[in-house]
Amino acid sequence: MASSSSSLFRCFLHFFFFIISQVQAANLPFHPRDVLPLLPRQVSWPVLNSLNSPVDLLPSFVGSVSSSNRIVNWKGACFYENTAWVEFHNKTGSEFGGGTLHIKVSYPHSWTCMDLYVFATPYRVTWDYYFLSREHTLEIKEWQDKAEYEYVKNRGISIFLMQAGMLGTLQALWDVFPLFTNTGWGENSNIGFLEKHMGATFEERPQPWFTNISVDDVHSGDFLAISKIRGRWGGFETLEKWVSGAYAGHTAVCLKDSEGKLWIGESGHENEKGEDIIAIVPWDEWWDFELNKDDSNPHIAYLPLHPDVRAKFNETAAWEYALSMAGKPYGYHNMIFSWIDTIGGNYPPPLDAHLLQL
Ligand SMILES: *[C@@H]1O[C@H](CO)[C@@H](O)[C@H](O)[C@H]1NC(C)=O
Ligand SMILES: *[C@@H]1O[C@H](CO)[C@@H](O)[C@H](O)[C@H]1NC(C)=O
Ligand SMILES: *[C@@H]1O[C@H](CO)[C@@H](O)[C@H](O)[C@H]1NC(C)=O
Numbered sequence: 001m002a003s004s005s006s007s008l009f010r011c012f013l014h015f016f017f018f019i020i021s022q023v024q025a026a027n028l029p030f031h032p033r034d035v036l037p038l039l040p041r042q043v044s045w046p047v048l049n050s051l052n053s054p055v056d057l058l059p060s061f062v063g064s065v066s067s068s069n070r071i072v073n074w075k076g077a078c079f080y081e082n083t084a085w086v087e088f089h090n091k092t093g094s095e096f097g098g099g100t101l102h103i104k105v106s107y108p109h110s111w112t113c114m115d116l117y118v119f120a121t122p123y124r125v126t127w128d129y130y131f132l133s134r135e136h137t138l139e140i141k142e143w144q145d146k147a148e149y150e151y152v153k154n155r156g157i158s159i160f161l162m163q164a165g166m167l168g169t170l171q172a173l174w175d176v177f178p179l180f181t182n183t184g185w186g187e188n189s190n191i192g193f194l195e196k197h198m199g200a201t202f203e204e205r206p207q208p209w210f211t212n213i214s215v216d217d218v219h220s221g222d223f224l225a226i227s228k229i230r231g232r233w234g235g236f237e238t239l240e241k242w243v244s245g246a247y248a249g250h251t252a253v254c255l256k257d258s259e260g261k262l263w264i265g266e267s268g269h270e271n272e273k274g275e276d277i278i279a280i281v282p283w284d285e286w287w288d289f290e291l292n293k294d295d296s297n298p299h300i301a302y303l304p305l306h307p308d309v310r311a312k313f314n315e316t317a318a319w320e321y322a323l324s325m326a327g328k329p330y331g332y333h334n335m336i337f338s339w340i341d342t343i344g345g346n347y348p349p350p351l352d353a354h355l356l357q358l
Contacts, residue, residue, distance in 0.1 A: 062117075064156030065101065076115040076161055079105040079133070086157060094142045096149035101138040101157055105130050118160040121148055187230040187297060190238045194229075200247065210291055213302065215262045215283060218254050221313035223303040224264070226250040228296035237296075248301070255280070255315070255322060265322045278325045 063072035065084045073083050083104045090097035101119060114131035119138060130136055143149040194200040225248035228237045237249025252266035262283035269279035290298055305313060 062159040062161050064158050066153060066156035072159070074161075076105065078108050078110070078115045079130070080107040080109065082106070082115075084159060086152065088153075092142055096143045096146055098140045098142045099152065101140070102135060103130070103138065103159075104135040106133045108133055115161060120158045120160065121151055190229045193238050198247075213287070215260075217304075218256070218262055218283075218302075219305065219310055220254060220256045220315045220318060221305045221310060222254040223305070224252040224254065225301040225303060226252065227299040228294075229299070230295065230297045250298075252286075253318075253322075254283075255318060257319075265326075276329065278328045280322055280326050 062074045062082075063084075065072055065086050067086055067088065073081070076082050085102050087100045087102065088097060089100060092098060103117070105115065108131070114129050116129040119126050119128070126138065128136070128138060143152065191202050195202065227248050228250060250266070252264050255263045255265055257263065263280050264283055264286040265278070265280045266286075267276075267278050269281065270276055290300060304310075
């Protein structure tokens, strides 16, 4: 494989399997094929047309391996007998050490076939392909942090089998990749995608590009509609906007405490471990991040409640709810489910719930 196509392939896999592994991490009854309609239309069409069945595109989940006593055995597309296990080691002498995934493939049905695998934890996605009958290893020098180490110990590394024939097909997905890169190119791709597929218009405002908000003018219940157009969240938001038909990809709510201090409640807040959680953040910290540190170049609209509605807003109840949700995980799996708000007619055409049940 040429290096450019291999890097774009990796990029796609990252997108695809990150969703799947996130969903699995949340232990939800969710099948990878459910992700297919979330791919942009002009991408999923060529892919679907070149396959016998949409299901061909989808990886199959083989199992999770965690340590030498949890070996899984399955039949691949090429190799009929396969075994895998994980061995923990500490070759680098780091705090949590690393691991080796052993995968032994045997009895290929022909000399030229190969099996393509994707290995995922919620913290990494890698892939490899095999066409020789023997034991292969995949080296993970170091677990990213305690969370990944614990995850692999308890839940294991997820293994997905892909159809090798789909390699070429994946090139049709070229269009989506730039949406996720944190560059001006990625940003323009997001804007281009929204203009083309949603008829959105983007007019550059005169400077300054931010206004000074006085905390005294903000009240509990006021709403912030946020649109991120760059980087990791930018790409996902673009897909989310396209699927849901909304122009904001993220929302937050203002809450004032009894001392008049302003707080922002938001989902998808990244904590120091890089996890996305629901958080209540002091206004100054939130605003400083959005103005100076948010690399997704967010567009933020401040929408105060109408005075009549504000009068009905129960601040005590809002705080109780916000505090009960603070710290809970909120990631791609919530986002995916938020797209699907009816059982039937919610998928971009031509996919519908019946086709998905295939
Ligand atoms: C790995 O080795 C280092 C240095 O000897 C030690 O501090 C660390 O606790 C070890 N980690 C594990 C997971 O055994
Ligand atoms: C915001 O406040 C700063 C400092 O008080 C001032 O320099 C700036 O012009 C203000 N910006 C706007 C858009 O009002
Ligand atoms: C506001 O919410 C609190 C807590 O849920 C409740 O006890 C109170 O009765 C509510 N107030 C009004 C005016 O509904």
